[in-house]
Amino acid sequence: MKRLAGAFMLLPGAAFACALPPSVILTLPTGHYITGAAITVAITAVMGAVADRLPRMNAVEVMERRILLPVSVSSYLSFLCFCGLVLIGVFGARDPMHNLMTLVFWTGVWIVVPIGSVLFGNLWRSINPWTAPVRIMRTLLGRTGTAGLSRFGHWPAVALYAGFAWFQIVSLSPDDPYELAVLAMAYWLVIFVLAVAEGEEWLGQGEFLTVFMGYLAKVAPFWLELSGNRARLMRGWPGTQILAMPPLSVSAMAFITLALAALTFDGLAETFWWQGLIGENPLEPTGRSAVMLVNTFGLIGVWAMTISTIWAVVRAGQIISGKRFAPGPVMLSFLAIAAGYHAAHYFVTLLTVGQYTLAALNDPLFRGDEVLGLPPFYVSFGFLTDSRIMPLIYGVQFAAILGAHILAVLLALRLVGTDTRAAAHLPMTALMVGYTVLGLWLLSTARSG
């Protein structure tokens, strides 16, 4: 025993075991799936370009009716809910999984509303918490003019989204209810003041959530067109609305590249590959505090790579075709990728943290209430290691990524125009295939989170 004691004298503290659940996905032949998806995207592009026959994408009116709940009302209600959430964030439980500020923002606003918008049109328009307050304040002030903010295009939204992406992916405690509430309130105030000065329309190019949700909703197969007090419900193939959009400005293109880069880096930062690259042990990473600087550079680096890759591809397409087609329209096709990847990337978070949100909405004061009529329940993560359910979840993600890229390819062909030489589509096709592989790899590789 003495010999043993001697051997232990200099040993440091033991490290606790890793807490990551074993991954069922890692045991699946995901390499084959990814290859299959890449080939499918490539074949779609080649057939589309060569055959010169693309599916028609027409908007069809489903019905027309009076607007039942004016945006002024729904937005104001949303604003009141927002104020309530801020109060809960500041004064409520410190545990983020028991605080509606954290739960509603990160699962509701950041996952449910975007996915809902991709499927059912722009849900954010109704619940935008600035629209009604800005309208009311401008009316009270008798203000009708602008302050000239519009000349900055989408750049304010780009800057704000960049800050948000950093807060979400890199900063120390984005889930902390108090910090989130204070930041959200400060952000709301800044945007409120600017929008009162400029007019509520500015939200659509200056406020990043409004811009982001609006873009995602352009992929939706259903959407509302509003005029006066009438609303027309439209339908069409996903992407139909994108074809009708005016070309994107440089600042709007910057926004879309940022959206793609932020989603990519959010996935990348947790992979074993990235952890190995930055010298962290993926089985026991130190925590966010140790990697804030390197992840800040990582986020910026991925954005720079996204911009330069897309620029190079568009430029190569122009050179091959001999046409100087504007990059703006083609950039619209990346909206589909952003939408598909957002849905796939956050799907599991929705299924896990979403349960806490449901429980908290059902019992906001944690005293056994059943506001939503649900019996009290335990949050349950058993499916994460279920070898029957996880392949289904990966299947949903796979379908979202593959569908998004096929759509992106078709949109790119339509937007560039099929009168171009088929070879001119090659660079973009290669990029789409690359993005398909990257997206599916991010969802199937070993991750430390």
Next chain:
Amino acid sequence: MTKEVFGLSPSRRAVLKGAGAGLLAAGFVAPVWAQSAPIKLGFQLHRTGIGAAYGRWYERTAQAALKVINDGGGINGRPVEILFEDDGTDPKRGAEVVEKLVSQAGCDLVFGPLFSHVVIGTAPRAAELKVPYLVCSEGYHVASGMLNRWTMQPGITDVRAQVSSMAPWVLANLGKKVTMVFPDYAFGHDHRDFFTAAVEAGGGQVIAQVAIPPTETSFTRYMPQIPADTEVLYHVMVGPAVLTFVKELGEFYGSGARPEIFGFIDSLEAVDTASPGLEFLEGTHFWEGHNRVKQADASDHETAYRAAVGVDDNGASISDAKDVSTYAHMFSVWETLHVIKAGMEASGYQSTADRQKFVEAVEAMTDMPASLAHVQGDKRFNGKTHQVFGHQFISKVEGGKLIRAHTTSLEDGMYPDAVDYTTQSF
């Protein structure tokens, strides 16, 4: 805010009805609180970050223990509150969390963290604030002397004792020539060093040590490093690739002869051992800190504990048979909270001015008999090293279930003191 998390589901109510009589009786008698302020306990919770899977069950266990303690009259006749604060499994945030819980929320003490790097990063701040800091991390850092007078581990045996106490039984029953497969970082190194030393002390031999880089997700090329004359294969692989490891190990040995296999349940904590893909583990042995499958001789306390936390006879959530708990570790939260109660009552704790008295009261503890407060079994606390010693279990996978094959004695895990914290000033 700190009441029952999501209340009781109907099925849980049913389970509770069948729970231990003591617990039930306590539940029927609603405590009548005097006009006294609650005792506020801070819980440093790994709610997000790498420790989140453990954090979820640690919180659930803490809530269950809190209910039992409050139903039984609280501490010193005062109701008890737990304030949960997320540390993101990050050492820097850990220190901030302790600061917030103590300075802003006015907590009497802080407990609950498990990840070693977070504990090591947080403990100095607790000492600066002169606040009792009770960790549930099973790390050897407490007993090694690297922490301080305010940091204690009274709820779970440390990894040095766990690993060392396995050697005698493994050598006597499975074989004397051992090959170890472990991830190549501190966690794996502790197993390598502690177990190798214990094997050599017991007359066995570690014939190969296969260190696997933490970033590795396929292991086929490491398998040939396992010598053919290996009698016992000791594995502690962890992380997302564990299923892959087991699958590839099974492919390596095929249907032919294989050595005896011994692992730490850390590899499959919170995973159903009857999952498809884990068939190869049938007949192999695991260390367990607490038997996740309810054993035939389970005590009434054990039964009451399962019911209170909402865990079924297989160690899974009563609401989802697939949601296996972190059963081998989470009892530490339950027992730590009961040690807090015992320590506060022994010291006559009234306010934060009595924090030092509380630490001294815990240091004075020795034998802890098996009871509703110590559901994992009886223990012995070493006040000098601030570390508790309990029984460890070796279980065999039979029909996909972990059935206990051996219980270590308290002495099996004991080692000479490396520190005497009681000689340090507060």
